[in-house]
Amino acid sequence: MGKRVSLTQYLVEQQRMHGHIPGQLRLLIEVVARACKRIAISVNKGALGDVLGSAGTENVQGEVQKKLDVICNEVLIEANEWGGHLAAMASEEMDGIYLVPNRFPQGEYLLLFDPLDGSSNIDVNVSIGTIFSVLKKPEGHTGVSEGDFLQPGHQQAAAGYCIYGPQTTLVLTVGDGVAMFTLDREQGSWVLTQDGVKIPEDTKEFAINMSNMRHWAPPVKRYIDECLAGKEGPRGKDFNMRWVASMVADVHRILTRGGIFMYPWDKREPEKPGKLRLMYEANPMGFIVEQAGGAATNGLQRVLDLQPGKLHERVSVILGSKNEVERVTSYHVDAAG
Ligand code: AHM
Ligand code: MG
Numbered sequence: 001m002g003k004r005v006s007l008t009q010y011l012v013e014q015q016r017m018h019g020h021i022p023g024q025l026r027l028l029i030e031v032v033a034r035a036c037k038r039i040a041i042s043v044n045k046g047a048l049g050d051v052l053g054s055a056g057t058e059n060v061q062g063e064v065q066k067k068l069d070v071i072c073n074e075v076l077i078e079a080n081e082w083g084g085h086l087a088a089m090a091s092e093e094m095d096g097i098y099l100v101p102n103r104f105p106q107g108e109y110l111l112l113f114d115p116l117d118g119s120s121n122i123d124v125n126v127s128i129g130t131i132f133s134v135l136k137k138p139e140g141h142t143g144v145s146e147g148d149f150l151q152p153g154h155q156q157a158a159a160g161y162c163i164y165g166p167q168t169t170l171v172l173t174v175g176d177g178v179a180m181f182t183l184d185r186e187q188g189s190w191v192l193t194q195d196g197v198k199i200p201e202d203t204k205e206f207a208i209n210m211s212n213m214r215h216w217a218p219p220v221k222r223y224i225d226e227c228l229a230g231k232e233g234p235r236g237k238d239f240n241m242r243w244v245a246s247m248v249a250d251v252h253r254i255l256t257r258g259g260i261f262m263y264p265w266d267k268r269e270p271e272k273p274g275k276l277r278l279m280y281e282a283n284p285m286g287f288i289v290e291q292a293g294g295a296a297t298n299g300l301q302r303v304l305d306l307q308p309g310k311l312h313e314r315v316s317v318i319l320g321s322k323n324e325v326e327r328v329t330s331y332h333v334d335a336a337g
Contacts, residue, residue: 004192006189006191007170007189007190007192008030009192010179011026020175020176024085025085025134025174029134031079032076032113032160035080035130036162037188039075040164040168043122043128051067051068051071052068054067060312061312063119066116066122068116068119073094076115081100081101082104084104085109086107087099087107087108088111088137088148089111090111090280092115092312096146099144109137110135110144111132112135112284113130114277116128117129118247118249121249127246127248128246129164129252131280132160132284133156133283134157134158134159135155135156136157150309150311153284153286153304154305157174157175159172159173159285159288161284161285162248169183170183173287175291177197178288179196180193180255181193198293199254199258199292199320201322203259204240205241205259207250208220208243209263210241215268216266217265217335219328219332220262220328223328227239247261247281254294258320259320259321261318263275264317264318265316272314273298276315277313278306279311282303282315283304286304289320293322294322295325295329296318297318298316
C-alpha cells in the first residue's frame, strides 16, 4: 500500500500549496469531520445504543424527528461552538440560527447542516449521511442575523457530506475539486482514498421517486418517459433506475459511477418549490457535483446562483452527469417557451 494521506495532511497541503484554505476554515472542517466520527459511532450502535425510533418531536418543517436527528444535531453544535472559528450555525432541525455563545470567541464563518439526511432510512439500516455547507460571514457589521446566511451557493467556502454506509466516507470540496476520505476505524483517522473525483458526463442511470410520476411537470415526465422507452425510444439506449431515498447515498453513487438525481417540483403541494432544502441539501451537493464536473439546476437556473429568500427554503433539484442535467434543463426551457 502507498503512503497514506490523512485529512489533516490534505488540508495542510491545500493551505500551503494552493492557498485555498485559511487556518480557521481548516480547523472548522477538522471539527466537522471529528463530529461525523462521533455520529458514525452512534449510527453504528443502532438498537444497542438506544438511538433508533422517533424522538416524539417535530422540526420547524413539521417533520417528525427521529432520535438520531436530534442526537446528530447536538453533536454538531457541541463540537463546533467553542473552537473560535464560527459566528453562527443553522440546521435543518432548528427553527432559527444558533449563535455561538458569548463565552466563546467568535469566528468569521457560518456553518449550515442537515445533521442526518435520509431520516426515513435510519430504522431500516440503510445508508444515511450528514451534509454541511460553509459560508463566510459578510463583513462590515458586528453580530450575526439570519440575513447573513442568505447567500447564493456559489459563495460557499467549503461543502461536504459524510455517508454512513458499508464504509464511512467523508466527501469534501474547498473549491479545488472533490476529495474522498474513508474512516479507518482502528486508527480513528480519515484517510484520503480518492482525489480529483470526476462524474462521467453521460449516464444510463437515473434516480427519482417514481411513485410521484402522476404529479410531475411535463418536462420531467418527458425525460423519464424517454429513458423508460430504452433502446427502441428516442435515446436509443436502455436506462437503469436507483432510488435509495437518502440523497447522500444517491449523490455518492453518482460521484462514483455517474447518473442523474432528481427531486423536482410536483403537484402534491404546488405552492412548495420542491421537497429538498436549498441551504442544507441542494447548495452543498450542487457545489460538490459541479466541482466534480457535473451540473445542478432547479430545471431552469443553476442551483448555486439562486438567491435564498429564507433559511429553510425548498427547491427543485436536478443534478449529476452534465449532459443529462443539461438535457432535462433544456426540456424545462422548451416548456417555459
Ligand atoms: P430528510 O432530510 O428529512 O431525511 O429528507 C431528505 C430526503 C433525501 O435524502 C431523499 O432524497 C428524499 O428525502 C427522499 O424522499 P422520498 O421519501 O419522498 O422519496
Ligand atoms: Mg435531508
